[in-house]
Amino acid sequence: MKRIISVLSLRAKRSNPLSHLKTSFLAALILLVTTLLASCAPVDLNPPVPVYDTGVDPNAWVQIPAGEFYFGQHNEIETTDAYEIMVTDVTVAQYVDFLNAALADGTVKISGEYAVGFYPGDPFHGKKHELRIDPGDYPFVPLNDPASRFTFDGQHFAVRPGWENHPMTNVSWFGAWAYCGYYGWRLPTELEWEKAARGKDTRPFPWGEEITRQHANFYASRDPFEDMSSYGSLTTPVGFYNGKSYDGFQTVNAASPYGLYDMAGNVWQWVGDVQPQEGFSDRLMHGGSRNTYDMDLRIWVRNSAPPMYYGPAVGFRCGR
Amino acid sequence: MQFLKSRFNYLFTTTKGLILVAIAMIALETAIWGMLSGPMAEMGVREIVIKALGMKIVQAEREGRIIILYHSIAMAVVAIETYMITGLLTMREFYKKAVRVLITVGYLMAMIFGMGFAYFGHNWAFHGLYITGLALIFFAGVLLTIALNPWDPAYRLPSPAGRGAGGEGDYARTQSGIDLERAAFFTTALTTVISAIFGAVPGSYFGNGFEVFLAENIIRLPEKTTMEYSVIGHLHIMLALIAIMITLIIGRWLNFRGLLHKIAMPLMILGCIVLNLGVWGVVTPLEPVAHMIIYVGATPSMLAALLLLIWSWSTLIKEGTAHLARPTFLQKLGALLRDPLKFGPTWQMLFMNFTTSGVGIFMAIKLDDIFRLWPAREERIELTGHWHALSAIIATIILMYYGDMIGLKGKIRQVYGWAIIFLSDIALGAVTVFEMKRLFISEAEQQPLVNGLMYAIDSGLGMLLLLLAIVMVWRLIDLFKPKGRWTEEATHELAEEVAK
Numbered sequence: 001m002k003r004i005i006s007v008l009s010l011r012a013k014r015s016n017p018l019s020h021l022k023t024s025f026l027a028a029l030i031l032l033v034t035t036l037l038a039s040c041a042p043v044d045l046n047p048p049v050p051v052y053d054t055g056v057d058p059n060a061w062v063q064i065p066a067g068e069f070y071f072g073q074h075n076e077i078e079t080t081d082a083y084e085i086m087v088t089d090v091t092v093a094q095y096v097d098f099l100n101a102a103l104a105d106g107t108v109k110i111s112g113e114y115a116v117g118f119y120p121g122d123p124f125h126g127k128k129h130e131l132r133i134d135p136g137d138y139p140f141v142p143l144n145d146p147a148s149r150f151t152f153d154g155q156h157f158a159v160r161p162g163w164e165n166h167p168m169t170n171v172s173w174f175g176a177w178a179y180c181g182y183y184g185w186r187l188p189t190e191l192e193w194e195k196a197a198r199g200k201d202t203r204p205f206p207w208g209e210e211i212t213r214q215h216a217n218f219y220a221s222r223d224p225f226e227d228m229s230s231y232g233s234l235t236t237p238v239g240f241y242n243g244k245s246y247d248g249f250q251t252v253n254a255a256s257p258y259g260l261y262d263m264a265g266n267v268w269q270w271v272g273d274v275q276p277q278e279g280f281s282d283r284l285m286h287g288g289s290r291n292t293y294d295m296d297l298r299i300w301v302r303n304s305a306p307p308m309y310y311g312p313a314v315g316f317r318c319g320r
Numbered sequence: 321m322q323f324l325k326s327r328f329n330y331l332f333t334t335t336k337g338l339i340l341v342a343i344a345m346i347a348l349e350t351a352i353w354g355m356l357s358g359p360m361a362e363m364g365v366r367e368i369v370i371k372a373l374g375m376k377i378v379q380a381e382r383e384g385r386i387i388i389l390y391h392s393i394a395m396a397v398v399a400i401e402t403y404m405i406t407g408l409l410t411m412r413e414f415y416k417k418a419v420r421v422l423i424t425v426g427y428l429m430a431m432i433f434g435m436g437f438a439y440f441g442h443n444w445a446f447h448g449l450y451i452t453g454l455a456l457i458f459f460a461g462v463l464l465t466i467a468l469n470p471w472d473p474a475y476r477l478p479s480p481a482g483r484g485a486g487g488e489g490d491y492a493r494t495q496s497g498i499d500l501e502r503a504a505f506f507t508t509a510l511t512t513v514i515s516a517i518f519g520a521v522p523g524s525y526f527g528n529g530f531e532v533f534l535a536e537n538i539i540r541l542p543e544k545t546t547m548e549y550s551v552i553g554h555l556h557i558m559l560a561l562i563a564i565m566i567t568l569i570i571g572r573w574l575n576f577r578g579l580l581h582k583i584a585m586p587l588m589i590l591g592c593i594v595l596n597l598g599v600w601g602v603v604t605p606l607e608p609v610a611h612m613i614i615y616v617g618a619t620p621s622m623l624a625a626l627l628l629l630i631w632s633w634s635t636l637i638k639e640g641t642a643h644l645a646r647p648t649f650l651q652k653l654g655a656l657l658r659d660p661l662k663f664g665p666t667w668q669m670l671f672m673n674f675t676t677s678g679v680g681i682f683m684a685i686k687l688d689d690i691f692r693l694w695p696a697r698e699e700r701i702e703l704t705g706h707w708h709a710l711s712a713i714i715a716t717i718i719l720m721y722y723g724d725m726i727g728l729k730g731k732i733r734q735v736y737g738w739a740i741i742f743l744s745d746i747a748l749g750a751v752t753v754f755e756m757k758r759l760f761i762s763e764a765e766q767q768p769l770v771n772g773l774m775y776a777i778d779s780g781l782g783m784l785l786l787l788l789a790i791v792m793v794w795r796l797i798d799l800f801k802p803k804g805r806w807t808e809e810a811t812h813e814l815a816e817e818v819a820k
Contacts, residue, residue: 032746032776039772043765073380074531127542128608129692147764204379220362232767268695279542282696291763292697293361298379304540305695312764314695 043231045146049162050224052246056239058094058165060087061320062196062259069195070202073300078191085188085196086317088238088261089167089269090179092149092159098179099141099150099157107182114139115152117178119307127279131306139308140175147312165237167267167315173283173307176270176316187272188319190302193286197264197299199257204298206256206263211297214252216241216265217290218297224249226290233290235266235313264297266290267315282306289313327799329810335407336725336809338424340795342396342403343722345431346715347788349396353389353435354785359778376441384532388438388450392431394558395457398512399427400718401565402464405505407814408572410475415467422460429453458520461513470503490577492585500585501576505568507589511596512561518600519554522547536703540696546603553602557595559707559714560618563672564592566717567625570665573721574632575819584627591621611684622677629666636662660737661728662819664720668713671745675709675752690759698758705755709748712781716744719788725817726795726809739787747780 061084071078099115102108108117121135143152148170149163171179180186188196197206205211213221217236220226224246225234239261240246243253256263263269268285275281282304288297291313295301305314331337354360355369370377377385402423406416430453437446469475476497492500525547526532535552538544544552568588576584595617601610633656640655641647647655657663683691683702691699723736750773761769798804 027742036772039769041768043768045764073383074529075380129540129542129688131692147762202380209379228767229771230767231764232770277541277543280540282540285695295382296697298382302537303695303697306693309693309695311695312762 041230045231046149046160047227047231047234049234050247051162052224052237052240054165054237054239054242054244056088056242056261058086058088058091058238061085062087064192064196064258069198069200071191071194071300073298075202078195080189080191080195083188083192083319085192085258085260085319087259089267089315089317090176091165091238092168093164095141095168095171095175095179096150096157096159098182102178102182103157107178108140109137110143111137111139113143115141115143115157115175117174119174119177122274122281125279130279131281133281133307138174139172139310140178141171142310145170145310166235167238167262169235169267169312169315170310171315172310173270173305175310177272177307179316180272180318183318185318185320187270187316190271190273190276190284190286192319193263193269193271194299196258196260197256197287201257204300205254206260206299207252207254211264211294212252214241214250215254216262216288216294216297218265218288218294219291221265221290235290236262238262238266240266263287264299267313268303270314270316272319285314327806330799330806332424333420334810335403335814336812337806338403338420339400339722339725341424342400342427343719343788344792344795345428346393346396347785347792349389349393349431349435350785351789359774373440375439377439381438381530383534383537384530385438386534387532388434391454392427392434394562395427395430395454397562397714397718398457398461399423401562401569402460404569404573404721404814405464405468405509405565408569408818409468409502409505410815411467415463419460419464419467422456422463426453426456426460430457454520458513458516461509461516465506465509465513468502468506468509470498470500470506475499475502490581492582500589501568501572501581504585504588504592505565507592508561508565508568511592512558512565515554515557515561515596515599518550518603519558522550522554526551536700539699539703540692549603549607553599555707557599559710560595560599560621561592563710563714564588564621566714567628567669570717570721571628573724573814573818574628574635574662576628576631578631580627580631584624584631587620587627588624591617591619591624593617595621615684618677625669629670632662632666659733660741661720661724661733664737664741665717667741668717668720668744671748672710672713675713675748676706679706679752679755694758702755705751709751712744712748716740716784725814726805736787736791740784743780743784743787745780747777747784750774750776750780 063084064080064082066080066082068077068079070076099108102117103110103115108115110116116137116139119133119136119138122133124130124132124134141150142148149160149166149168151158151160177187203209205215207215211218213223217223217225217233217240219233220228221233223233223236223240225236226232241251241254242261244251254264255261265288267287268289269287271284271286273284276284283306285303285305286299286301288294288301296303305311329337331341352369352373356366360366360369369375402419406419429449433446433449433453437443437450477491477493477499478497494500533548533551535548535555538548539552571581571584595614598610598613598615598617601607601613606613636659637647637652637655640658641651644651679702683706691702719740720737723733723740728736754770754773754777757766757769757773795806798806
């Protein structure tokens with residue numbers, strides 16, 4: 001032992017700046033390599049997931065009365081007419097039914113890697129960063145994205161087993177707009193969406209003032225559809241946070257004052273406003289998602305993306 | 321009583337004591353409020369801290385809280401830079417004292433009462449005291465600008481004739497003897513004071529009704545009000561000015577001089593003025609071309625920083641190989657790296673091009689082709705990551721100068737310096753990859769990469785904070801010693817320790 005200590009102290013005495021650098025560099029390199037190796041693990045994009053019946057009917061609608069409500073973070077008073085809105089997000093099963101029906105009657109076509117359909121275009125003002133969206137066919141859903149919860153065999157769309165009652169994702173704003181329009185409905189406006197989520201008071205979340213992991217599906221909320229060491233946070237079935245217990249995971253009934261589910265978390269929801277500001281070609285989304293922190297689940301928080309964007313954490317519901 | 325008086329005098333009347341207090345305040349605030357976000361929030365630590373400290377968190381006020389948090393930390397950083405400037409540059413004693421008193425009282429009031437107001441219920445007296453603190457800092461800035469007046473005959477540099485290397489003739493000056501380095505400090509101070517108004521006016525406007533917003537959340541909206549543009553301009557320019565000021569401070573500490581100094585200082589002045597004009601132009605009809613003016617202004621400023629880097633590295637190499645007749649490449653490299661506290665600041669400036677400038681330029685060039693095709697939240701991550709990285713780099717440069725200031729020597733100096741460089745660069749490199757991850761990985765597949773990056777970020781920053789905590793505890797223990805290091809520090813001014 002004495003010999004080891006003397007050798008070490010001798011080395012220390014002889015050490016020069018480069019040897020310090022070398023040691024530090026090696027330590028940093030080991031850390032970096034470990035990190036990179038851990039980061040290269042492949043992800044199963046369609047892992048086996050538990051199947052739960054939440055008991056919430058995705059075909060249900062709710063009536064929202066006409067009148068004033070508090071809009072936005074700073075509680076501006078706004079008004080809407082009376083309207084109806086879906087109680088849940090559109091599910092994968094509902095959207096697949098639409099795709100098959102619309103493919104059969106020609107509303108939806110297959111073009112390359114996408115199911116596409118006609119959109120009449122946006123007004124164009126030539127503003128900085130404005131996207132030109134002329135009348136034409138636009139992508140509704142990608143056909144071969146492994147993160148999609150449906151498959152396409154060249155003629156027919158089908159739901160991946162287990163995902164039937166999950167919110168439809170990987171759908172563009174055009175695809176959401178087309179779904180609602182196909183049945184004679186429409187996407188809710190931003191005002192309608194916020195009113196349906198908030199009711200008549202100034203609450204930040206659909207269920208009230210505070211958020212816990214039992215209220216909604218958000219990043220690291222530890223629900224049964226989450227594995228942060230591999231695939232991360234997946235969607236939960238629509239209406240999951242309704243007070244039921246799922247294999248020991250107890251939820252809180254997180255419905256909005258008007259009885260809507262998943263108005264915070266799970267998936268961002270497209271709203272229907274086109275060019276709310278002149279030259280703003282993005283489409284707005286609300287509600288936060290399974291992949292965002294709780295702060296993004298506050299009712300007034302906006303996200304936006306071009307209407308052709310689709311992602312595994314973006315869905316929608318319809319209004320009428 | 322004498323025990324307390326002597327420590328108080330050290331902490332609140334000497335340059336190094338004042339800097340120590342400000343670093344300790346930032347460290348304390350970072351330690352507490354850092355537990356409200358990031359991995360601590362996911363682990364449930366946030367809720368414990370909120371309950372334990374009795375914080376009152378209102379969801380709708382998150383943006384307002386964050387703005388006060390950023391300001392309270394930024395004010396302490398501005399105070400540290402001010403202490404450094406007043407310690408490094410000659411100025412009349414009245415101004416030196418007045419500036420220090422005002423900014424010390426100001427940042428402590430802004431920090432204590434601002435955070436008290438934001439996180440512990442709305443005590444309106446606290447809000448008033450917070451605003452008073454900010455106003456005092458502004459006034460300190462005005463006085464500092466006056467104190468730095470480069471046209472004052474007392475601060476002119478004499479003719480270079482007859483002076484040797486390292487003499488005043490080696491520094492940038494005009495024909496009439498105006499010290500251009502002082503002019504650069506003056507320009508930066510002056511433009512900082514003016515740019516503060518661009519935050520103060522909309523701050524008063526929005527704060528009156530508390531309609532606060534974070535700039536990154538409205539970045540895509542094509543229609544912004546003048547007040548909103550003013551806030552966006554303010555936050556961009558203030559951080560840039562803090563970065564310019566620390567570059568000048570590091571140059572002074574290292575005794576930047578010679579031909580490159582003579583080229584760099586006019587560039588710094590020009591860049592600073594044009595950069596500010598561009599940012600101020602955001603609130604004028606010049607808005608459509610403001611970005612172009614900003615790029616034009618940023619170029620000479622960054623070029624000046626590059627010249628400092630070249631000079632500093634070549635000086636380190638020359639000094640480290642002076643005893644060798646024909647040094648090899650490795651010997652030169654060894655000389656360059658032998659003192660991490662002298663090498664580190666300029667290295668961090670270079671590294672900044674990877675984490676901040678490079679990312680920013682790439683985003684600007686590819687904005688419509690790539691970044692605006694993604695959701696706005698992705699862009700938010702890029703924007704906030706971008707300026708968090710710049711802020712952290714500035715903090716590491718300050719810490720390295722502080723390490724030299726307190727006389728770290730030998731192995732401790734090596735460990736302290738290299739730990740700051742490696743830990744921060746690993747963390748900030750990971751932040752940069754995190755910002756840009758959508759370029760090479762889809763949202764569905766990102767989790768393992770995100771985990772890996774988070775380990776790198778959290779462990780890097782965590783260990784850096786631990787290092788800072790060790791230094792702070794050491795300094796605290798030192799204060800209890802009758803002949804501690806603090807007694808020595810109290811008698812040395814920064815200007816005396818400038819490299820020869």
